[in-house]
Amino acid sequence: xxxxxxxxxxxxxxxxxxxxxxxxxxxxxxxxxxxxxxxxxxxxxxxxxxxxxxxxxxxxxxxxxxxxxxxxxxxxxxxxxxxxxxxxxxxxxxxxxxxxxxxxxxxxxxxxxxxxxxxxxxxxxxxxxxxxxxxxxxxxxxxxxxxxxxxxxxxxxxxxxxxxxxxxxxxxxxxxxxxxxxxxxxxxxxxxxxxxxxxxxxxxxxxxxxxxxxxxxxxxxxxxxxxxxxxxxxxxxxxxxxxxxxxxxxxxxxxxxxxxxxxxxxxxxxxxxxxxxxxxxxxxxxxxxxxxxxxxxxxxxxxxxxxxxxxxxxxxxxxxxxxxxxxxxxxxxxxxxxxxxxxxxxxxxxxxxxxxxxxxxxxxxxxxxxx
Numbered sequence: 001x002x003x004x005x006x007x008x009x010x011x012x013x014x015x016x017x018x019x020x021x022x023x024x025x026x027x028x029x030x031x032x033x034x035x036x037x038x039x040x041x042x043x044x045x046x047x048x049x050x051x052x053x054x055x056x057x058x059x060x061x062x063x064x065x066x067x068x069x070x071x072x073x074x075x076x077x078x079x080x081x082x083x084x085x086x087x088x089x090x091x092x093x094x095x096x097x098x099x100x101x102x103x104x105x106x107x108x109x110x111x112x113x114x115x116x117x118x119x120x121x122x123x124x125x126x127x128x129x130x131x132x133x134x135x136x137x138x139x140x141x142x143x144x145x146x147x148x149x150x151x152x153x154x155x156x157x158x159x160x161x162x163x164x165x166x167x168x169x170x171x172x173x174x175x176x177x178x179x180x181x182x183x184x185x186x187x188x189x190x191x192x193x194x195x196x197x198x199x200x201x202x203x204x205x206x207x208x209x210x211x212x213x214x215x216x217x218x219x220x221x222x223x224x225x226x227x228x229x230x231x232x233x234x235x236x237x238x239x240x241x242x243x244x245x246x247x248x249x250x251x252x253x254x255x256x257x258x259x260x261x262x263x264x265x266x267x268x269x270x271x272x273x274x275x276x277x278x279x280x281x282x283x284x285x286x287x288x289x290x291x292x293x294x295x296x297x298x299x300x301x302x303x304x305x306x307x308x309x310x311x312x313x314x315x316x317x318x319x320x321x322x323x324x325x326x327x328x329x330x331x332x333x334x335x336x337x338x339x340x341x342x343x344x345x346x347x348x349x350x351x352x353x354x355x356x357x358x359x360x361x362x363x364x365x366x367x368x369x370x371x
Contacts (some may be wrong), residue, residue, distance in 0.1 A: 035226030079104075082104040110122045121141060132148070178338060185265075190268075194275055231273045260346075271356045274357050278364040
């Protein structure tokens with residue numbers, strides 16, 4: 001008597017329908033959203049990342065804004081040698097000029113003060129005029145010489161042939177903090193895009209976590225796009241915090257369209273995110289990734305005009321400097337914030353950033369490896 005074998009596990013018994021397939025988990029229906037949330041959790045669970053993204057730019061802007069704040073015109077310190085006749089009257093004549101701080105010193109004390117930089121100029125009266133003693137290699141000494149000579153000639157009755165008048169203009173936009181804040185914003189977006197994304201991917205590859213993701217239905221594009229979307233979410237917070245600090249504390253102007261400014265920041269964030277993805281597409285170690293990131297970012301730190309104008313470089317290298325992605329972002333931000341430039345004013349910079357974004361993201365998709 002033969003035994004009846006059960007039906008195979010992969011086929012239902014005769015006359016019985018297939019059991020209904022289990023519904024996919026809720027998160028499986030939106031892999032891009034879930035991957036983006038994972039990226040965000042990885043970020044805010046790292047206190048160091050939060051500090052360098054939000055706190056450090058504010059501290060740096062505070063230091064630079066205080067160090068290079070607008071101050072009254074500096075007073076030139078000069079000394080009149082008191083051991084010769086006429087020193088008192090000469091000192092009285094110079095003291096009428098508010099741009100000069102005049103003291104009486106004997107010959108030895110004046111020479112010592114000049115040597116150690118306590119004064120910028122020593123004035124020695126004589127029968128045939130005055131003698132100026134100063135170091136012409138010091139800028140403040142040359143300025144003191146011009147101010148002192150002007151005060152002496154006016155006291156002697158000189159009249160300028162051309163009448164002049166002064167109109168002092170002090171408006172936000174010309175200070176160093178106004179110049180440097182857009183550079184700090186752009187530098188922060190570059191660092192977050194390249195360091196933040198690149199290290200996260202390489203660290204996951206090093207820990208063999210990417211190999212496990214190959215077996216999931218997640219696509220490569222979803223995985224890479226999740227990093228860019230996370231950076232966009234972080235960009236809203238970090239740009240908002242730094243800009244609000246600059247406007248409220250230092251009065252940095254925002255003369256352009258806020259919508260255009262938001263678009264420039266968004267494009268810059270996506271661009272540097274794509275650069276970070278490209279750098280991390282093949283790197284296997286943190287040391288290797290760090291070397292590549294420094295190799296890419298160092299020329300932009302130096303040449304893109306963060307702390308000084310990029311036009312200071314020779315004309316021969318200007319095409320290279322202007323083609324750098326950070327230069328385009330910094331110039332677009334300054335044109336919008338300080339000059340009130342519209343879209344046509346930043347069209348060239350927007351074109352450069354778009355080209356970097358498209359090229360780097362396409363290359364990252366082609367070159368990316370899970371292992």
